[in-house]
Amino acid sequence: MPMSNRGSGPQSSTATAVSATGLRKSYGDKLVLDGIDLNIPAGSVFALLGPNGAGKTTAVKILSTLIAAGPGSGEIHVSGHDLAADPQSVRAAIGVTGQFSAVDGLITGEENMLLMADLHHLSRRDGRRTAAELLERFDLTAAAKKPASTYSGGMKRRLDLAMTLVGNPRIIFLDEPTTGLDPRSRHNMWQIIRELVADGATVFLTTQYLEEADQLADRIAVLSDGRIAAEGTADELKRLIPGGHVRLRFTDPAVYRAAADALGEATRDDEALSLSMPSDGSQRELRSLLDWLDSAGVEADELTVHTPDLDDVFFALTSDAAAPRQSKETVR
Incomplete structure (x- = not known):
């Protein structure tokens, strides 16, 4: 397996980007998140793994203020701000790229960027400068004047992430950012994520691609049946599973x-x-x-x-046999 660039960004032993205790959420009688705890250091990549319907997107939506946490959830802090008491400060500190692109295909890539700059209340001059810098950084300058509907899947995802970065967020939520991309585009996105972390950003990543978590994440949590079944580095999680x-x-x-x-x-x-x-x-x-x-x-x-890999970890911790309300295993 190729060597990963985990931990390439500046780490802080004290600063915490995201913390949550007892995070809960239900939709009617369906319990989606059943009291999960998070503690994500600033300047790191945290990956949340889980099968479809495990609650990964729900966790992202709560932490990014898109939906409210459930009754009985403990304190949630994002970038040092209390999520319940000061959601506006949380929104100012974060960026979100969801599963589905926010790109408007009817306008050009540059116009998408300028629209985002307007939403962040940048001046016309600063907006154009920021848009130009990000389009160049994401190798989209040549396509900037073309309608976004003509972009390939990889280009749309890069534009989507570039739009997320207009406000210079220090915490970036990426909800399955490479779903549907070809291998080359996926690797290009990985490199962009590494560069963001190298610049000091914190990335909260949800993914179904186990290699993606293995390559990028400093710590990984496996979500199963509404709870975090295990958490640790990739190597620590692999050692939980027998079968070598x-x-x-x-x-x-x-x-x-x-x-x-x-x-x-x-x-x-x-x-x-x-x-x-x-x-x-x-x-x-x-x-x-x-x-x-x-x-x-x-x-x-x-x-x-x-030797056991993340596939083995994923299947062992999220299988029906493993699901009966297991307690969380945290590897230190």
Whole structure:
């Protein structure tokens, strides 16, 4: 897996961008958020994972003042402001890019930017300067005079994010920002997010792309059944899930049988001529295993190492079997 740029932005050991205690929300009899806690350091990327309907978008809408939290929710602070007592100050500090583009396809990219500048009460001169700078930053200058309806999906998402940045927000909520984008456009968006964090912004990201969270997030929370089932760094979450193993594959059935006899505790797959042994994938354990195989005279045609990834974490924590009101696991 390519190396990620997690933690590339300036971190603060004391400043908190978003904090919430006991965040709740119901729609009628349907409980969507069942008392979740958040503590997101400034200058970091926080990713909220969960299946469709888990409540990710609801959490974003509450924290960005678009809807009210439910009765009994504890205190919520965004950029140091009390969400309930001072929502206007919260709105002034944040930017939001939702699942669905806010771009108006009937006007040009530049006009979309200038409209946003007007909404932020920028002067005509400052609005044009800000629009020009952001269009250049997002590689949209050449298309600035064209109707936004002619933009590709990736261009529309870049324009959407550029519009979000007109007010220079320090906390940016990105609700599934790369949904529907091709791999190249998705990677371009990742680089933009890294640059925002490098400039000191805090990013609250919801996504269904597990690789996206793995690549970008300093901390990840998995939302399941209205609660945060687990929270930690990507590596910490992976260590929560058992199932790491080394797989030996053979082409000669006789060699396979001899190896299976020598490795009595290995799990056999007679059809695939493969043996699996539990392993944490560490270099020390692999070296020990290889030394043992040499001493036993076992030579496999193929050796592969499987360590749990975020896919395993996601499926284990959000499956129906895992859902019965588990308590939150926080890895420190």
